[in-house]
Amino acid sequence: MPFQRIEAEKLSHSVVRQIEQLILRGILRPGERLPSERELSERLGVSRPSLREAVAELQNRGLLATRAGAGIYVANVLGSAFSDALIRLFSAHDEAVFDYVSFRRDLEGLAASRAAIHGSDTDLKVIDTIYHKMEAAHSKRNPSDEAELDAEFHLAIIEASHNVIMLHMMRSMFDLLREGVFYNRQVMFKQRTTRDALLDQHRAINDAIQARDAEAARDAITAHMDYVEEDLSNQQKADRNEEIARRRYEHEQAR
Structure with a gap:
C-alpha cells in the first residue's frame, strides 16, 4: 500500500521553514540582523537548542551568517x-x-x-x-x-x-x-x-x-x-x- 507513517516534525525543521519563507518573500532582507537568541526563541515558542539546530542548518544552506560579536544575519544571498x-x-x-x-x-x-x-x-x-x-x-x-x-x-x-x-x-x-x-x-x-x-x-x-x-x-x-x-x-x-x-x-x- 502507498501509505507512510506520519511522524511529528521536529521543532527545528518548523523554524527552518518559517525563516526560509521570510527570506523567500523578501520580509527578511540580506544583511538584516536577527533578534538575539533569547528573544527569537521566545517569539517562535521553541527552546534554545531547537533554535540553535535550525540556525546551524540555515547557515549550512548559506541563508544565515554569523559575525563575530555581532550576532546572526541574513546572508547576502543577492551577491551571487x-x-x-x-x-x-x-x-x-x-x-x-x-x-x-x-x-x-x-x-x-x-x-x-x-x-x-x-x-x-x-x-x-x-x-x-x-x-x-x-x-x-x-x-x-x-x-x-x-x-x-x-x-x-x-x-x-x-x-x-x-x-x-x-x-x-x-x-x-x-x-x-x-x-x-x-x-x-x-x-x-x-x-x-x-x-x-x-x-x-x-x-x-x-x-x-x-x-x-x-x-x-x-x-x-x-x-x-x-x-x-x-x-x-x-x-x-x-x-x-x-x-x-x-x-x-x-x-x-x-x-
Whole structure:
C-alpha cells in the first residue's frame, strides 16, 4: 500500500521553514540582523537548542551568517546574482546602462500592473507612504534622500506584485544601481526641472496603482523609464560635449 507513517516534525525543521519563507518573500532582507537568541526563541515558542539546530542548518544552506560579536544575519544571498567580472563589465560600457533601463521598463511595467491587481490594501499603503516621503524630500531639495526613496518606491511596487523571483532579481539590480554601477541617480535629482518631472511621474504611477488601474500603472512606468532613458542620453551627450570643449580650451591656452 502507498501509505507512510506520519511522524511529528521536529521543532527545528518548523523554524527552518518559517525563516526560509521570510527570506523567500523578501520580509527578511540580506544583511538584516536577527533578534538575539533569547528573544527569537521566545517569539517562535521553541527552546534554545531547537533554535540553535535550525540556525546551524540555515547557515549550512548559506541563508544565515554569523559575525563575530555581532550576532546572526541574513546572508547576502543577492551577491551571487552577478559575478564581479560581469559587474565590472556593466560599469565600463554604456550599452549596459540602456539595456538596464529597457529591462526595468519591461519588468517594472509588469510588476506595476500586478501590484494594481494583486497587491493587498496594506501593500498599496506602503507604496503611498513612500511616495509621500518622496514629496517631503522633494520640498527639502535633498537629492540623496530623493534618490534613495526612488529605489524604495520602485522596490515596494515589485514587492506588491507578489512574485518572489521578480523580487529577488530586482533587489539585486537595485543594489547595483545604488552602487553606481549603471548610473548616478543623484545627478538626475540635482536638476530642478528633472526633479519636478520625476516627482510628477512617480505621482502618476502611485495614482494608477492606488486606483487599481493595471493598464494605467504599466503605462506610467513606461513613460517614467522613457524619460529616464532620454535624460541619461542627454547627460552622456553633454559630458561628451564638455570633454571636447575642455580639450579645445587646453589647446587654446597652450598656443
